[in-house]
Each structure stands twice: as C-alpha cells, then as structure tokens.
Amino acid sequence: MELRHLRYFIAxxxxxxxxxxxxxxxxxxxSLSQQILDLEHExxxxxxxxxxxxxxxxxxxxxFLNEARLTIAQARNAVATARRAAELEGHKLTIGFVPAAEIxxxxxxxTLLRESFPKLQLQLQSFTSLEQRDALLRGDIDIxxxxxxxxxxxxxxxxxxxxxxxxxxxxxxxxxxxxEVNLHELAETPFLEISPMHGGRLFDxxxxxxRAQGVVLDTVxxxxxxxxxxxxxxxxxxxxxxxDYAESLLFRNVTTRRLAGEPIRVDLIMAWxxxxxxxxxxxxxxxxDARGPVK
Numbered sequence: 001m002e003l004r005h006l007r008y009f010i011a012x013x014x015x016x017x018x019x020x021x022x023x024x025x026x027x028x029x030x031s032l033s034q035q036i037l038d039l040e041h042e043x044x045x046x047x048x049x050x051x052x053x054x055x056x057x058x059x060x061x062x063x064f065l066n067e068a069r070l071t072i073a074q075a076r077n078a079v080a081t082a083r084r085a086a087e088l089e090g091h092k093l094t095i096g097f098v099p100a101a102e103i104x105x106x107x108x109x110x111t112l113l114r115e116s117f118p119k120l121q122l123q124l125q126s127f128t129s130l131e132q133r134d135a136l137l138r139g140d141i142d143i144x145x146x147x148x149x150x151x152x153x154x155x156x157x158x159x160x161x162x163x164x165x166x167x168x169x170x171x172x173x174x175x176x177x178x179x180e181v182n183l184h185e186l187a188e189t190p191f192l193e194i195s196p197m198h199g200g201r202l203f204d205x206x207x208x209x210x211r212a213q214g215v216v217l218d219t220v221x222x223x224x225x226x227x228x229x230x231x232x233x234x235x236x237x238x239x240x241x242x243x244d245y246a247e248s249l250l251f252r253n254v255t256t257r258r259l260a261g262e263p264i265r266v267d268l269i270m271a272w273x274x275x276x277x278x279x280x281x282x283x284x285x286x287x288x289d290a291r292g293p294v295k
Contacts, residue, residue, distance in 0.1 A: 003075055005039045006068040008032055009047065013065045016055045081116055092121040093280040094141045096132040098198075099226055100245040100268050101145030104161055112287055120280060128224065129200035136271060142281050144271040147200030154274050160288060161268035163243035165206065166256040168229075170236050173255075180258040183215045190238030191217035195224040202266050206241050209264050230254050243268075 011021040012032070022029040040047050047061035057065065097106070106124075113122070127135060132144035136155055150157045167181050173189070175181045196203035210217060220238055223229040226249065229240055234253040243266050247256050270288060272281055 001039065001042055003072065005035060006072055008035045009039055010065065010068055010072065012036060012048065012055065013057055013061065013068075016057075018055065091119075091278075091280045092123060093143065093284060094123045094125065095143045095145065095284075096125050096127045096135055096141040097145040098127070098129060098132075098147065098268070099249070100161065100163065100243055102126075103245045103248050104163075105145060105268070109288055109291055112291065113284060116287065117280075117283060120283075128198045130197050132271070136273060139273070142272065142276065142278070143284060144269075146269060146271060147202050148267055148269050149201050150269060150271050155271055156274045157269040157271035159267045160270045162265050163245060163268070164258075164263035164265055165209075165241050166244050166246060166258055168233055168240045168242050168246055168254060168256050170233055170239070171253045171255045172236075173239065176255050176257065178257060180260045182260045183210070183213055183217075186239060187215060187217060189218070190220040192229055192232055192238045192240040193219050193222045194229070194240065194242065195222045198224040198226075202243070205264065205266055 008021075008025060008027075011024050012018060015021040015024065018029050018033055022032045025032065036048065043060075043064070045060045046058050047064055049056045049058055110122070113120070125135075125141060127141075127144075127146075129146040132141065132146040133150060133152065133155070135141040136144050137152060145160070148157070167175075167183075167186060169176050169181075169189075175185060194203060194206070218238075221232070223232065223240075226242075226246075229242075230249065230251050233239060234251045241259075242256075244256070250256065270285075272285065
C-alpha cells in the first residue's frame with residue numbers, strides 16, 4: 001500500500017463519483033478504478049459500494065477514510081518537519097527560564113525539540129522573571145518561561161503551566177506531621193517571602209490571598225534565590241510558600257505540605273517578541289502548542 005492509494009481513495013470517498021475524483025486527481029478514470037480495486041484487495045474487504053448511478057462508503061470504508069486522512073496528514077507533517085529541520089541547521093535558539101520550567105516543562109519539550117531539530121543550537125539561561133522580560137525586549141533571548149504579569153508592547157505570552165502553592169517547611173516543624181496545613185496555623189512561624197523580582201505575579205498572588213484569608217504572617221526576609229531559600233528553611237529560620245515544583249527540589253531537612261482549602265493557583269507563561277517570525281522560534285512554539293498544557 002502506498003500513499004497514492006490513500007490519496008486516490010480519499011478523493012473518491014469525498015466526491016462519491018469516480019469521474020469527478022479522476023478529474024480532481026488529474027488521472028484517467030479506469031486507472032483510478034483499478035487503484036481502488038487493488039486497495040480493496042489488499043485490505044481484504046470492500047470500501048465502496050458501486051452502482052451505475054451511485055457510489056457509497058461501506059462501514060469499513062468510513063473507518064478507513066478517517067485513518068487514511070490521518071496518515072496523509074502525518075506524512076505531510078513529516079515532510080514539513082524534515083524541511084524545517086534542514087532550514088534550522090546553524091540556527092540558535094536562546095531560552096530564558098525560571099526553575100519551574102526546568103523541572104516541569106523542559107524534560108518533555110526539549111527532548112522533543114532535539115529529536116525534531118537535531119541541528120538547532122540551543123542555549124538555556126536561568127533568569128528571574130523580571131530579567132527575562134528585559135532580556136526579551138533587548139533581544140538577548142528568544143523565548144522566556146517566566147511568571148506573569150507581562151504587559152509590555154511587542155511582547156506576547158501564553159500560559160503553559162498551572163501550579164498550586166505549597167508550604168515549604170523545616171522537616172522537623174510541628175506541622176510537618178500533617179498531610180496539609182492551614183495558613184492560620186503558620187502565622188506564628190517566621191515567613192521567608194519570595195522576592196517580587198524573582199517571583200513576578202507570584203509575590204502579589206501570595207499577598208492577595210493572605211489578605212483575603214485575614215492571615216498576617218511574620219515576614220523576616222525576602223529571598224531571590226530558590227536554593228538560598230531552601231538553605232534558610234533547612235536551618236529553621238522560617239517557612240515559605242512556593243509553587244509545587246518545589247516538591248522536586250527538596251533538601252533532606254526540608255519538606256512540603258499542601259495547603260488546606262481551595263488550592264491557590266499560579267501560572268507559568270511562555271513569552272516571545274510579537275514580531276519575531278524566525279523559523280526557530282516558530283518551530284519551538286508549534287512544538288509547545290502541539291504538546292498541550294503541562295500537568
């Protein structure tokens with residue numbers, strides 16, 4: 001079975017007329033009829049019922065039509081991917097990121113990127129969300145994985161990940177024995193706050209939720225670096241609130257607990273310059289779109 005057999009069958013199935021299908025394919029009708037007969041013989045069942053006045057799909061034919069269309073679409077996509085891979089030889093893609101992207105997004109999408117475009121030069125740079133915004137505007141990076149907000153003209157973004165906040169505690173904290181903790185119960189524990197420079201909208205989201213819950217925490221320090229934050233928590237200096245990617249980074253003397261009540265959601269966005277139509281950025285965005293939301 002060859003792709004031409006599938007194309008011939010799709011044309012006949014859509015036209016339900018051999019004459020029109022032959023004209024559409026720019027081939028002779030007798031040749032088209034023979035190709036369909038050969039296809040049916042190979043499959044082992046009729047795909048069409050024919051009379052002098054009509055052509056109709058059998059049940060098997062309808063099922064085969066769906067798969068034939070998918071196969072043709074996949075073949076076209078394979079050709080397009082191969083051509084784009086050749087086009088991207090020697091091109092470079094620079095991606096900025098915060099830790100959540102490195103842990104939850106990159107393991108899947110960067111593997112797929114390497115498989116699809118092995119000649120593409122990839123450069124990764126760890127920045128805060130604010131630094132990524134500025135780097136995008138300067139043209140120092142092509143793609144940013146960052147925390148919102150992002151409202152600068154010329155930059156566009158889409159949400160690629162939703163996480164929920166968790167409490168990050170010293171492993172020997174009295175509340176660490178529970179499956180989940182209440183924010184009111186943490187009011188007596190010193191609070192290590194993620195810096196707004198590092199966390200973007202995350203900083204505001206936490207503060208707004210605390211106000212809505214009537215919780216006043218004892219903020220003793222703002223921290224920019226995640227590893228520094230874990231070190232301080234492990235030393236018993238206090239606790240923090242972080243997106244759940246933190247569960248993959250824990251030190252032995254640090255633990256996480258889910259928060260009681262309705263989960264507090266925080267977004268991770270992928271951003272790029274609106275006028276950047278380069279093939280490497282387009283290819284990467286299409287891979288992310290095809291993969292769908294990360295969970």
